[in-house]
Amino acid sequence: MVMMPASPASPRARQSVVAELEGGLLRCADTFPYFMLVAFEASGLPRFAALLALWPLLRLLELAGRGGLALRAAALVATAGVPRAEVEAVSRGVLPKFMADDVDPAAWAAFGSCEGRRVVVATRLPRVMVERFAKEHLGAHEVVGCELEYSRLRRCTGLLRGGGDEAVAGRVRTLFAGGNRPDLGIGRSEMARSFLPFCKEQLKPPFAAGGAATTDAPPFRPVIFHDGRLVCRPTPFMSLVILLWLPLGALVAFVRIAVGLMVPIWTIPHIAPIFGGAIITHGRAPAPVRAARDDDGGGSPSGVLFVCTHRTLMDPVVLATVLGRRVAAVTYSISRLSEVLSPIPTVRLTRDRDVDAARMRAELARGDVAVCPEGTTCREPFLLRFSALFAELSDRIVPVAMNYRVGLFHPTTARGWKAMDPIFFFMNPRPVYEVTFLNQLPAEATCAAGKSPVDVANYVQRILAATLGFECTSLTRKDKYRVLAGNDGIVNAAKPAAPGKAAWQGRIKEVLGFLLH
Numbered sequence: 453m454v455m456m457p458a459s460p461a462s463p464r465a466r467q468s469v470v471a472e473l474e475g476g477l478l479r480c481a482d483t484f485p486y487f488m489l490v491a492f493e494a495s496g497l498p499r500f501a502a503l504l505a506l507w508p509l510l511r512l513l514e515l516a517g518r519g520g521l522a523l524r525a526a527a528l529v530a531t532a533g534v535p536r537a538e539v540e541a542v543s544r545g546v547l548p549k550f551m552a553d554d555v556d557p558a559a560w561a562a563f564g565s566c567e568g569r570r571v572v573v574a575t576r577l578p579r580v581m582v583e584r585f586a587k588e589h590l591g592a593h594e595v596v597g598c599e600l601e602y603s604r605l606r607r608c609t610g611l612l613r614g615g616g617d618e619a620v621a622g623r624v625r626t627l628f629a630g631g632n633r634p635d636l637g638i639g640r641s642e643m644a645r646s647f648l649p650f651c652k653e654q655l656k657p658p659f660a661a662g663g664a665a666t667t668d669a670p671p672f673r674p675v676i677f678h679d680g681r682l683v684c685r686p687t688p689f690m691s692l693v694i695l696l697w698l699p700l701g702a703l704v705a706f707v708r709i710a711v712g713l714m715v716p717i718w719t720i721p722h723i724a725p726i727f728g729g730a731i732i733t734h735g736r737a738p739a740p741v742r743a744a745r746d747d748d749g750g751g752s753p754s755g756v757l758f759v760c761t762h763r764t765l766m767d768p769v770v771l772a773t774v775l776g777r778r779v780a781a782v783t784y785s786i787s788r789l790s791e792v793l794s795p796i797p798t799v800r801l802t803r804d805r806d807v808d809a810a811r812m813r814a815e816l817a818r819g820d821v822a823v824c825p826e827g828t829t830c831r832e833p834f835l836l837r838f839s840a841l842f843a844e845l846s847d848r849i850v851p852v853a854m855n856y857r858v859g860l861f862h863p864t865t866a867r868g869w870k871a872m873d874p875i876f877f878f879m880n881p882r883p884v885y886e887v888t889f890l891n892q893l894p895a896e897a898t899c900a901a902g903k904s905p906v907d908v909a910n911y912v913q914r915i916l917a918a919t920l921g922f923e924c925t926s927l928t929r930k931d932k933y934r935v936l937a938g939n940d941g942i943v944n945a946a947k948p949a950a951p952g953k954a955a956w957q958g959r960i961k962e963v964l965g966f967l968l969h
Contacts, residue, residue, distance in 0.1 A: 468568035468632070470624055470651060472639030474576045477563060477590065479556045481641065483523070483576045484510065486547055487530040488686040490581065493546050493679075494531075494538040497698070503529045504691045523576055524612055527600070532610030536602050539580060541867060545679035545936040548585040552675045553685075558659035559638055560590075560672060566636060569593050571627060573620060575643040578612060589673045596623045617646040625650060676834050676927065677935045679866045681876060683858060694860060701860070701879035704728070708878040717795060718776030728882050733774050735889030738850055740777055740820070755820040756892075757846040760854050761835060761916050762824035764863045765873045767854045770885045771822050772796045780815045782823045805841065812845050822852075825909060827929040829864040833922040835913055836929070843908035847898045851912050853888040853919040866936035888919055 475481030484507065492500040506529055513522040531539055563570065572586040574597030586592040598615030600608055614623075624647040628634055637644075637651030638659070648654045684690045708727050712720060721731040741754050758779065760767050768781030772795070780797040791798050799815050801808040815821050825838035842849070856863070856877075863877030877883055895901055898908060917924045 467566045467635035468570070468628070469563055469566040469636040469638065470571045470573060470634045470647060471559070471563045471637070472641060472644040473572050473574045473582055473586065475641055475657075476639045476644065477556060477559050477572065478551060478554045480554055481576070482687075484526065485550065485685045485687055486577060486581060487526045488691055489546055489550065489680065489682065490534075490539060490542050491530040492682060492686065493542045494534050497695075499530065500686075500691070501695060504688065504695065507688050519576070520615070523615070527578060527612050528610035530610075531600060531608040534608045536606045536608060539600070539608060541936075541938070542680070543581045544584045545677070545866065547581055548589060549675045549678035549680075550685055551582070551585045552589055552672075555590075555672065556659060559655075562636065562638060562655055562659060564591070564672070568635065569627075571596060571624065571634070573597065573624065573639070573644070573647065575620065575639075575641055589675065591673070594627055596620055596627070617643050621646040621650065674832070676830070676832050676925065677866075677932045678831065679936045681861050681865070681868070683860055683862055697860065697881070698879075701881075704881075705875050705878035709874070713795060717773050720773045729878075730882070730884045731770060731774060732884065732886045733889075734887070735891075737775055737889050738892060741848065755816045755818065755846075756848050756850055757816060757842060758820065758822045758850050758852050759838075759842055759912055759916075760822055760824050760852045761920065761922075762826040762829050763831075763854050763856050764829060764877060765870065766856075766863065766877055766885070767824060768822040769794065769796055770854065770887060771852060774887050775820070777820070779820045779822050780818070782812060782815075782821060784827065809841060809845060812841075816846055825912075828932055830932070831862065831864060833920070834925050834927075835917045835920075835922050836932070837926050838909040838913045840905035840909040843899055843903075843905035843912075847893075847895060847900045849893045849898060849908075849912070851890040851893070851916050851919075853886075853890065853916050855886045855920055857882075857884040857886075866933060890915060890919060 471477050474483055488500060488503055491503045503526065506525065510522040510526055513519070513525070570590070570592045571594045572582070572590060572592040574582045574586075574595065577597060578600045579595055579597035580600055582597065583595045586595045597620070598612045601611045601613055603609055614620075620643060624634075628650075634651040636653050636655060637648040638655045639645070639648055640657050648656075682694070684694075686694065704727075708729065711723070711727065715723065721733070724731055738756055741756055758771060760771060768779060772779040772781075778796065780799055781794070782801060783791075783798050784801055784803065791800075797815075799811055799821075801811065812821060812823070823842050825840075825842055826836040827839060828836065830836055858877065858880040859882060860880050861876040863873045863880075863883075865873060893908075893912070897903065897911060899905060903911075913924050916922075
C-alpha cells in the first residue's frame with residue numbers, strides 16, 4: 453500500500469508543514485500509555501507495575517506545570533537498563549498500531565494534503581519511539597524530538613537529551629534554513645508554541661475549524677503488521693485491570709486447557725460457554741470422506757483439504773473441534789511444546805516444495821488436512837499472499853474463514869515464545885472463535901479443470917477475504933518478520949551458536965510464565 457498524492461487542486465499542494473505529534477496529529481496528548489507499552493513489551497511485568505505505581509506522582513507533576521520532569525521520570529523508569537535493540541523493536545512493531553488508532557482525522561487531513569516537506573515534532577516522546585510511525589505511516593520526511601541516551605553496552609540509561617523548547621524550535625529552524633519558512637504549523641501544547649510562530653500559517657484545535665478539507669488528504673497508510681501481547685491501550689485504568697486479572701487469568705487458562713485435553717473433542721463447542729468462551733459456526737461443514745483403499749485404483753487423496761485463514765495457532769484445533777473428527781494440521785515452525793499439547797495430529801513441513809507436497813499427499817490419503825496458505829498469522833483485517841502448493845494436491849478444497857475476538861491479550865507473537873500463544877489466548881476473559889465454512893470449490897475452479905495453482909490460490913484468497921470483509925495483499929511471511937523481528941521468520945533446525953544475551957532474556961521471561969511477559 454502506498455500513500456496517494458494530494459489532489460492538484462488542493463489549497464495546500466506543494467506546501468511544507470510542521471506538526472506536533474502528541475495532541476496534534478494524535479488526538480490524545482497523554483503519552484503515559486506508550487511508556488507503559490515499552491515497559492511491558494521490552495522489559496516485563498515488574499517494570500510495568502513500577503511505572504503504574506509512579507503514575508500518581510507523574511500526574512501531580514503535570515498538574516503543577518512540571519511536564520518536562522514527568523516526561524523524564526517516565527522515560528527513566530520505562531527504559532533504564534533496557535537493551536537498545538529491545539526499545540527499537542517495540543517502537544517498530546508495537547507502538548505504531550496504537551498511534552495509528554489515535555490519529556486525528558482532521559489534523560491528518562491538513563498534514564497529509566501538503567505535498568512539500570513534512571516534519572513531525574515529538575514534543576513529549578523520544579524520537580526513537582515515534583520515528584518509525586511518523587515516516588512509514590504519516591509520510592514524514594523528518595522527525596524532531598528528544599533523544600534517549602545509551603551506554604557503551606548499548607543499553608538505555610533512561611536519560612533524555614535535547615528536549616527543551618528552544619532546542620526543538622532550533623532544530624525546526626535548521627531544517628528550514630535559507631528563509632524557507634514552513635507554510636503550515638499544527639500543534640496545541642506549550643512546546644508547540646515554540647515553533648508555531650515560525651510558520652506562515654498556524655492550525656490549532658479544533659482542527660475542523662481550521663478549514664482542513666478531508667477530501668484533500670491522501671489515504672492513511674494502515675498498520676498491517678504489529679506485535680506485542682496487549683490488545684487495549686494501557687491507560688492507568690486498563691493497566692490496573694491487566695495487573696489484577698493476570699493471576700486469575702493464568703488459573704483460568706490452566707483450567708480451560710486441562711478440560712480441553714480431557715474431554716472428547718466434539719463436546720468442546722458445547723461446554724466452551726461454561727468456561728467463558730464461545731465457538732460460533734456458520735455454514736455447513738462437509739461430511740467425512742471414506743478412507744482411501746488399495747483397490748481404488750491409484751490411491752488418490754481421499755481426505756478433504758480445508759484451506760483456512762491464519763489468525764492464531766489455534767485455527768486447526770478449532771476447526772477439528774467444530775468438525776468433531778480427526779484433522780491433521782500442516783505446520784512450519786511451531787514449538788515442540790505446542791506439538792506435544794496439540795489434541796490433533798501435526799505434520800511438520802520443511803519448506804522444501806517436493807518434500808512438503810509428498811508429506812501432504814500422504815496425510816490426505818489418511819484423512820482430512822487443514823492448511824493455512826498464508827504461512828503466518830496476521831492480526832489486522834488483511835490476508836497475506838496464499839502459497840499455491842495446496843492447489844496442486846487435491847480437488848476436494850473447502851475454504852474456511854477463521855476469525856477470533858479477544859479482550860486483553862493477543863494470542864500471536866513474532867518476537868516472543870510461540871508456545872505461549874495458546875496460553876495467552878485462553879487467558880482472555882472471553883475468547884471467541886468464529887468459523888465460517890464455504891462451499892467446496894467446484895471442479896471448474898480447481899487445477900482439474902486446467903486452472904493454474906496460482907489462479908486457484910488467488911481465487912480462494914479473494915473469496916475468503918470477501919467473507920470476512922478483509923483486504924487481500926501480496927505481502928508474505930518474510931515481509932511480516934522483516935518488519936517485526938528483523939529476520940525472514942525461518943527458524944534453523946540446528947542449535948544456534950552463542951545466542952545473544954538479549955534474545956535469551958526475552959525467551960526466559962516468557963518461559964517463566966505470565967508474570968514476566
